[in-house]
Amino acid sequence: xxxxxxxxTSVASAEQIKKVANIVKANPQRKIVVVSAPxxxxxxxxxxxxxxxxxxxxxxxxxxxxxxxxxVVNRFKEIAADLGLNHEICDVIAxxxxxxxxxxxxxxxxxxxxxxxxxxxxxxxLVAEYFNSIGVPAKYxxxxxxxxxxxxxxxxxxxxxxxxxxxxxxxxxxxVVYPGFFGYTKDGVLRTFDRxxxxxxxxxxxxxxxxxxxxxxxxxxxxxxxxxxxxxDPVGISEITYREMRExxxxxxxxxxxxxxxxxxxxxxxxxVKNTNNPSAPGTKILPTRSLAGSHPVxxxxxxxxxxxLYVSKYLMNREIGFGRxxxxxxxxxxxxxxxxxxxxDDISVxxxxxxxxxxxxxxxxxxxxxxxxxxxxxxxxxISMIVIVGEGMRNNTGLAAxxxxxxxxxxxxxxxxxxxxxxxxxxxxxxxQTENQILRALYDEFFAPITIG
Amino acid sequence: xxxxxxxxTSVASAEQIKKVANIVKANPQRKIVVVSAPxxxxxxxxxxxxxxxxxxxxxxxxxxxxxxxxxVVNRFKEIAADLGLNHEICDVIAxxxxxxxxxxxxxxxxxxxxxxxxxxxxxxxLVAEYFNSIGVPAKYxxxxxxxxxxxxxxxxxxxxxxxxxxxxxxxxxxxVVYPGFFGYTKDGVLRTFDRxxxxxxxxxxxxxxxxxxxxxxxxxxxxxxxxxxxxxDPVGISEITYREMRExxxxxxxxxxxxxxxxxxxxxxxxxVKNTNNPSAPGTKILPTRSLAGSHPVxxxxxxxxxxxLYVSKYLMNREIGFGRxxxxxxxxxxxxxxxxxxxxDDISVxxxxxxxxxxxxxxxxxxxxxxxxxxxxxxxxxISMIVIVGEGMRNNTGLAAxxxxxxxxxxxxxxxxxxxxxxxxxxxxxxxQTENQILRALYDEFFAPITIG
Numbered sequence: 001x002x003x004x005x006x007x008x009t010s011v012a013s014a015e016q017i018k019k020v021a022n023i024v025k026a027n028p029q030r031k032i033v034v035v036s037a038p039x040x041x042x043x044x045x046x047x048x049x050x051x052x053x054x055x056x057x058x059x060x061x062x063x064x065x066x067x068x069x070x071x072v073v074n075r076f077k078e079i080a081a082d083l084g085l086n087h088e089i090c091d092v093i094a095x096x097x098x099x100x101x102x103x104x105x106x107x108x109x110x111x112x113x114x115x116x117x118x119x120x121x122x123x124x125x126l127v128a129e130y131f132n133s134i135g136v137p138a139k140y141x142x143x144x145x146x147x148x149x150x151x152x153x154x155x156x157x158x159x160x161x162x163x164x165x166x167x168x169x170x171x172x173x174x175x176v177v178y179p180g181f182f183g184y185t186k187d188g189v190l191r192t193f194d195r196x197x198x199x200x201x202x203x204x205x206x207x208x209x210x211x212x213x214x215x216x217x218x219x220x221x222x223x224x225x226x227x228x229x230x231x232x233d234p235v236g237i238s239e240i241t242y243r244e245m246r247e248x249x250x251x252x253x254x255x256x257x258x259x260x261x262x263x264x265x266x267x268x269x270x271x272x273v274k275n276t277n278n279p280s281a282p283g284t285k286i287l288p289t290r291s292l293a294g295s296h297p298v299x300x301x302x303x304x305x306x307x308x309x310l311y312v313s314k315y316l317m318n319r320e321i322g323f324g325r326x327x328x329x330x331x332x333x334x335x336x337x338x339x340x341x342x343x344x345x346d347d348i349s350v351x352x353x354x355x356x357x358x359x360x361x362x363x364x365x366x367x368x369x370x371x372x373x374x375x376x377x378x379x380x381x382x383x384i385s386m387i388v389i390v391g392e393g394m395r396n397n398t399g400l401a402a403x404x405x406x407x408x409x410x411x412x413x414x415x416x417x418x419x420x421x422x423x424x425x426x427x428x429x430x431x432x433x434q435t436e437n438q439i440l441r442a443l444y445d446e447f448f449a450p451i452t453i454g
Numbered sequence: 455x456x457x458x459x460x461x462x463t464s465v466a467s468a469e470q471i472k473k474v475a476n477i478v479k480a481n482p483q484r485k486i487v488v489v490s491a492p493x494x495x496x497x498x499x500x501x502x503x504x505x506x507x508x509x510x511x512x513x514x515x516x517x518x519x520x521x522x523x524x525x526v527v528n529r530f531k532e533i534a535a536d537l538g539l540n541h542e543i544c545d546v547i548a549x550x551x552x553x554x555x556x557x558x559x560x561x562x563x564x565x566x567x568x569x570x571x572x573x574x575x576x577x578x579x580l581v582a583e584y585f586n587s588i589g590v591p592a593k594y595x596x597x598x599x600x601x602x603x604x605x606x607x608x609x610x611x612x613x614x615x616x617x618x619x620x621x622x623x624x625x626x627x628x629x630v631v632y633p634g635f636f637g638y639t640k641d642g643v644l645r646t647f648d649r650x651x652x653x654x655x656x657x658x659x660x661x662x663x664x665x666x667x668x669x670x671x672x673x674x675x676x677x678x679x680x681x682x683x684x685x686x687d688p689v690g691i692s693e694i695t696y697r698e699m700r701e702x703x704x705x706x707x708x709x710x711x712x713x714x715x716x717x718x719x720x721x722x723x724x725x726x727v728k729n730t731n732n733p734s735a736p737g738t739k740i741l742p743t744r745s746l747a748g749s750h751p752v753x754x755x756x757x758x759x760x761x762x763x764l765y766v767s768k769y770l771m772n773r774e775i776g777f778g779r780x781x782x783x784x785x786x787x788x789x790x791x792x793x794x795x796x797x798x799x800d801d802i803s804v805x806x807x808x809x810x811x812x813x814x815x816x817x818x819x820x821x822x823x824x825x826x827x828x829x830x831x832x833x834x835x836x837x838i839s840m841i842v843i844v845g846e847g848m849r850n851n852t853g854l855a856a857x858x859x860x861x862x863x864x865x866x867x868x869x870x871x872x873x874x875x876x877x878x879x880x881x882x883x884x885x886x887x888q889t890e891n892q893i894l895r896a897l898y899d900e901f902f903a904p905i906t907i908g
Contacts (some may be wrong), residue, residue: 246769247799265769311876315700315719321735321791328779337775338798342875345701345842349876381876388799399863401872402856409853418855418874418881422765422803422835427872 001170003032004215005202008039008047010276011123014082023279025136031125031170034180034202035127037119048119050074056115058103060108079144080126089129089447093122113162113192128177138175148182149191156191158195158204160181178205194313199260207263211391214264217276223284225300230437231444239290240299247426248302261331297393297400302418303440305433308354311346312369313377313413324348330368334361340419340428349417354382384416387429395424407446409437455624457486458669459656462493462501464730471584477733478629479590485624488634488656490583491573492529502529502573503613511567513555514562523551533545534580547576567646572576574633582631592629595686601637603645610645612637612658620662632659661717667716671730679754685898690738693744694753701844701880702756721790751847752901757894759887761838762808766823767801767831778802784822788815794873794882805870808836838870839890841883850876860871861900865892
């Protein structure tokens with residue numbers, strides 16, 4: 001049994017939804033279909049979700065509600081017409097949207113959530129309607145009947161009972177069409193996951209029904225070994241482990257939302273990233289383990305800018321039990337998470353995403369580290385990029401760090417930090433952001449470029 | 455004004471003490487002389503401190519006190535006779551030792567401290583006597599008059615008033631001969647520093663009198679760039695910064711006790727490591743800063759075995775604020791200090807000196823990390839060595855990490871961890887201990903071996 005999820009571009013138009021239907025029909029194992037809201041049809045198009053955010057904003061700030069509402073409704077009407085569906089489904093969608101517009105606005109965030117979620121919810125109704133219209137028995141199922149979320153304001157996640165509630169979801173004869181992106185609290189309040197949250201819904205459903213496979217349909221043939229915006233025509237990845245995928249979750253690998261894989265990861269359910277527009281391409285398989293025989297030592301290289309380094313030094317630091325812990329506590333008390341903490345004997349660097357910092361927070365941290373930890377030197381540096389080389393095959397691969405560092409040094413760039421832990425599945429370099437792209441290309445060439453003779 | 459400290463081998467015999475006198479006479483700036491207890495005269499010799507430990511053991515456990523006491527006294531008698539001193543000084547020493555033997559044993563550790571310290575204390579008296587006998591006005595000064603220590607059982611350190619108490623120590627006409635290694639609490643209880651603690655005494659005195667230079671006389675011409683027991687005839691270091699010295703304080707660089715440099719470091723007083731047996735050799739200068747012009751990027755390479763790695767992995771670890779801090783807290787609660795914490799996105803390795811671990815502690819840590827932090831995987835690995843490449847000139851030295859990693863990879867050894875923080879004064883590699891010496895030699899060859907042609 002397969003749970004398949006179709007992203008925004010896969011359900012952006014009638015033409016795309018027809019492809020979805022063909023994919024679902026092609027394999028009777030595909031019993032659960034999770035859909036996003038209609039996405040972009042062309043690069044300057046506006047996603048329905050963004051139209052809905054504009055609509056919510058208009059409602060909350062006395063803007064032009066009607067015009068914005070009609071843009072959403074018309075988008076669905078156009079799809080429905082192109083799919084040859086009658087107006088009934090459009091009436092359902094318009095009525096639903098109006099009810100949301102008229103709903104309680106006392107909690108602005110929840111009101112916005114409620115409007116946003118209508119994109120997925122109504123699209124699921126529309127897709128189910130279309131499936132039935134072409135003789136594929138299908139039913140829309142609302143998350144109200146099982147996808148139970150925690151209460152706000154905590155970051156949204158599914159409560160454990162969800163998996164029990166939904167375990168028989170695929171038992172019927174009909175194909176289940178399920179909206180991604182949202183669920184309901186025990187009190188029936190609608191909440192959404194973070195953006196990209198349809199992936200999470202698909203993953204939760206796959207785990208609930210203990211699917212054999214979770215297919216994630218998007219608009220690329222596969223996950224690439226490096227960011228195609230930086231590296232020219234990078235090699236595609238055919239198989240990757242969960243762990244590799246996680247280590248690569250810096251930018252350039254935004255195929256998956258970070259937390260989306262968690263439910264399937266826990267059960268070891270394989271994931272297949274596939275292309276709605278080219279379903280015969282094998283795509284990228286994300287697996288608990290994979291054979292390393294004959295495979296490349298490096299699976300992928302990711303790079304991301306926007307990091308800062310907090311540098312702290314103190315003579316005899318390493319003799320002081322608790323120094324590192326106290327430093328991390330100060331950072332934690334500012335509600336800041338960190339990436340790495342490379343250290344010398346008397347110094348420690350804490351790598352932090354710069355978006356978490358403000359001048360105020362920095363000043364407070366520096367003051368506390370000086371006063372409470374009696375550090376000799378404390379300062380922040382900004383404009384740092386992290387470059388991560390990932391591969392299960394890197395383990396025990398003598399010389400790989402040497403090759404990587406040599407490739408970087410050939411660009412003339414300086415290495416600000418290096419980090420390789422005992423797992424040896426990843427090797428992290430900190431570099432100045434202005435050298436990031438150049439280094440990414442150099443590393444890609446080192447590990448992936450075909451050897452040219454001459 | 456110079457404070458000079460002479461180590462155990464520098465005062466091991468009459469012949470050595472004559473060298474000390476010549477060194478002191480050669481420069482009128484040398485106003486304060488700190489002495490250790492007589493050390494080894496030949497490789498199988500026993501240090502007076504070790505004889506005193508045996509004596510203390512005999513007193514506490516009803517052993518042969520007299521024989522062990524006489525060995526100590528005879529050692530001093532022999533030196534005194536060879537220096538042409540009369541028996542009076544030996545009577546003083548014998549009487550002092552007997553008083554210590556008869557002293558309070560209620561706190562065994564303090565009793566042992568009291569006996570051990572007599573080696574330095576009585577040697578200082580003997581050296582002062584000798585100086586006077588050859589017409590060099592000198593006086594023995596007891597730490598009782600100023601070197602104030604904290605109370606037990608806390609690790610011994612000098613209280614701040616020490617520096618005020620001793621600030622005029624060099625003001626008189628006579629040369630001050632001061633015993634190293636010990637001081638007294640406010641209540642007059644004698645306590646010793648850790649082994650090698652005469653270096654600390656010298657450093658404290660140099661800081662107290664704000665000396666222009668702290669000379670540390672030992673039995674080597676200089677600090678070497680790598681352990682001479684592993685690397686054949688390593689290059690000597692002429693200048694090194696405090697920070698480099700600290701980063702090199704793993705074995706092979708045991709010239710200085712870790713904490714010894716702290717007092718002079720704080721005031722930026724330069725240190726000169728020199729050879730009593732070859733005083734014209736320039737030795738190694740330890741300085742707050744040094745010119746990097748024309749200097750080698752790498753100053754030294756140290757290596758040390760006896761490390762363990764605690765490996766912890768958890769899916770989505772880096773999303774969890776406080777994970778690293780909680781892990782370090784568990785380790786801290788076992789009173790364990792750590793060296794480095796290299797990490798991936800979902801894993802963290804904690805490098806720990808293996809001597810701090812027991813089967814019990816390991817089991818407790820693993821249990822707590824699993825139960826309290828819900829880690830996916832937790833285990834210890836042992837038999838790890840740390841190799842540290844150090845140099846102020848490494849900063850902004852593009853390609854140095856590449857050269858180091860390449861040199862290691864040529865040995866065929868695998869790199870278990872790499873760590874380079876933002877200070878860029880050191881680059882740390884974790885390797886399996888059986889590959890340590892081979893790697894140290896390979897790195898030395900890479901960075902120090904003269905280029906041979908042909």
